[in-house]
Amino acid sequence: MDYQTHEHDVLVIGAGGAGLRAAIEASAAGVSVGLVCKSLLGKAHTVMAEGGIAAALANVDDRDNWKVHFADTMRGGQYVNNWRMAELHAKEAPDRVRELEAWGAVFDRTKDGRILQRNFGGHRYPRLAHVGDRTGLELIRTLQDHGIHQGIDVHMECTIIQLLKDGDRVVGAFGYERERGRFKLFKAKAVVLATGGIGRAYKITSNSWEYTGDGHTLAYDAGAELVDMEFVQFHPTGMIWPPSVQGILVTEAVRGEGGVLKNKEGRRFMFDEIPDNYRAQTADNEEEGWRYTQGDKAARRPPELLTRDHVSRCIVREIKAGRGSPHGGVFLDISWIKARVPNGADHIKKKLPSMYHQFKQLADIDITQEPMEVGPTTHYIMGGVRVDADTQMSTVPGLFAAGECAAGINGANRLGGNSLSDIIVFGKRAGEYAAQYAKTQAGANIDTRQADQAARRALEPFERSTSGEGPYQVQYALQDMMQDLVGIVRNENEMQRALVGLAPLRERANRVGVGGHREYNPGWHAALDLHNLLTVSEAITRSALERRESRGGHFRDDYPTKDARFGTINFVVRKGRDGQMEVFSVAIPEMPAELKQVIDEMQ
C-alpha cells in the first residue's frame, strides 16, 4: 500500500480546545508535535460552547474557591466522578483561564477591570468567565493563534482510522486526508486522543458530522478501557423548530441571564419538582430566582438553573403530559426581563448576541419580543476513555486522552461551563505527560501489516460502489434507533431491542457502497465513521443496561430512583479476547478524608 509517513514525538488527534492545549504543552516541553484535525484548524466543536469557562476565580463573588467548585462538580456528577480529576480540575482551572488572558483572550470585564463571571446551572456562585455567548470561539481562537507560533505540525482535514501498536504500546496512527484521499501513517512515541464526543449516534444533536466517537473507538479497538458510557448528556434547550434546525444549541446562559421555562399553560414548571439534594440551594419563589440572576448574593438560584439532566427530564415530563409548545417542546422566555431591566431589548442583544441572531435568522423569532421553543438535544458524553487522573494516560501505554473523549471528571452529569475548563486543564496535563512519556521511549517497530489491513478495509466501500446501500441510510437508521430506544428515558426492554438492532445495522454497515473516487468524498467518510458510531452505540447501550438505577444523565423508568449500591461503582467497557464487548463494574476508590470533609462542609 502507498502512504505518506510522518514522524512526531507526540501525535495529538483532535484539534479542539483539548487537542490544541495538549499540543501547545507538549511542544513547549521540547518534543516534536503533530496535530491532526478532522476539519480545518479552528472549526472544532469547541466553537459551539457558548456560556463560559468555569473557574473559581472569585472575581464576582469572593466566597468562591476551588473547594466549592469541587463540591459542585461532584454533586452535579452524583458522586460517581473520578474525585481526583474533579479536584485537579477545580484547583487548576483558574490558572488555565488566566493563562488564556496572557495569550490574548479578551474576556468580558467586571467593574474593577477583572475577568467577569456569570451564573450557570449547578454552580453555587457566578463562576463562568465568558465573552458574551461566544466563549468557545474565544477559547479556540486564542489557543489556535498561540499554537501556530509553537512549531506544531498541523495536519488539517485528516481522519485517523486506526491506532498502531507495537506489542502493548501505542506507537502511531493511520488515517487518510480528505483532500486527495491519500493514506497517512504517523509514527509517534505517544498519542493523545482529543476527538470530542459521539453526538452523531443520535438523531437530535447539537454536534456536527465530526462527532462520531472516533477517539472512543480508536482507544477501544486498541485495547483501552472506556468508562461511564451510559452517561450521555441531553442538553435541555435545543432548537426544535423549524425542523432543519432541530438540535442546535440554545445556551444555558439564556437562563443564567434570567430566562424562564414555561409550559403552554404559562406555568413555570421547574418549580414543580426540585431534587432533595438541591432544595436548600434553590429559590422557592420567582422573585428570589430573579434576584439571584441579577447578582443578589443573598438569593438562591432559580430552578431553571438546576443541573441539565434534571431540567431535561422536567421538559420531557411536560411534553409527555400534553403541556408542551405547538412544535413539541416548551417555551424559554428571556423577553420578559424587559419589564425588569432598563433598555431590556438592547440588554438581551448585548448579553446574548449570537442567540438573538440564531433565532432571528433561522427561525424568524425575535427573542427580545417573544419566547423561544426548545427541547432536549444530545449534547455531550460524560463517558469515555478511562484515564489516570494526573497523567491522562489510558490503560494502554503510550495512549493518552483528554477532553470529552476522556472520562471521569463529570461523573453522571456534567455542569455547564465545566467542559471548557476540563479541556484546558486536562489538555495541558495530557500534553505534559505525553511529552514526558515520549522522552523515555526509544524507536518502535511499526507493523505495516496493521496499516495495510486498515487501508484495505477502508477501501472496501468503493469495491461495492453504488451497488451497496448508501452510508447515510445506515447512519439515519442507527440515529433513529438510539434516539428512540437509548435516549433520555430508558428501560430494559427498549435497550434490549436496541442491542438486538445493532447486529443487523453492523451487517448493513459492512455492506455499504460509495460511488466516485477518493478525493474529498463525504460519502466515503460517512461510510468509515459508521464503525465508530456502532461501537459507541453498543458501549452506551450495554453500560446503560447494567446500571439498574437512575442517576444524572442516565434515567430509567424501570428503575426511576437512585440506588446507593450503584453509587460506589463505575461501569467499564473493554474489548474481550473473543472480540466481543465486555462490561464490568469497578469500585470507585475511597475519597481521601480531606476531600470528604470538603464535600461535607459544602452540603
Next chain:
Amino acid sequence: MATATFRIWRGDAQGGRLQDYATEVSEGMVVLDAVHQIQATSANDLAVRWNCKAGKCGSCSAEVNGSPRLMCMTRLNQLDLSQPVTIEPMRAFPPIRDLVTDVSWNFKAKKSIKRFKPRPPDAADGTWRVAQVDVERVQEFRKCIECFLCQDVCHVLRDHQMFDDFIGPRHLVYAAALEMHPLDTEQRARDLKRAHGVGFCNITKCCTKVCPESITITDNAIIPLKERVIDQLYDPVAKLFRMFRS
C-alpha cells in the same frame, strides 16, 4: 411538498460545470440542508465543508446565486425558488472539489502576523485590569469566525490574485484585534505597510457587506490600521527623530 432545483458546481482543479439537482424543500430549510439532502439521496460524493450548522464555525462558505454566504445561515425562503438556486464554491480560492476550495493560504498568511505580546501584568497575581469599554472595540474583531467570505469578495485577492502582497480583510481584522488589544505592546506598522499590504485596500467595503458576523471591517479595522501606518511611518517629526537616533 414543494420541490426546488439547485444548480451546483461540480468539478475540481481541472474544471467543472453546473449540474441541476431537484430536491424537496420544507419549512425553515437553509441552503446547507438542501445540499445535505442531495448528498444523502442522489450524490453521495458531493463535496462540501461544514461543521456547526449554526453560523459559528465559518466552514460552509459558498456563493449562493452569486453572493458570498454561509450556506447554513441562508434560508431558502429568502431565495426565489421558482428559478434554480446556483451554488458555487468561493471563487477567490483554488477549487479542490465541488463546493470545497483550498483556503490553506489563509493559514499561512495569519502566521506572518506578529503574535500577541502583552505588557507586564498589572497585579501581583499575574493578572491585568482592563475596563469593559476598552475591550469592546477588540471584541468586535474577535467575533470573526474565519469563514473567509471577506477574502473571497475582496477584489485585490479575487480579481488581482495578489496573495503574495496583501493579507486580505480577514487578516487585517486580526491584525487590528492585536494592535488595538489593550494589553498588546508589539509593533506591526512596518509589516502592515510592507509585507501585509494594507495600502492595497482602497476601501470599497465589499468585505464589510458580506461579513456574516457584521464586523465593520473597513471602517473599524482597516482604516484605523491605515492611519496607524501613516502616524507611525510618515509623521515628518517622528521621521526626523528617527533619523537622529539612527
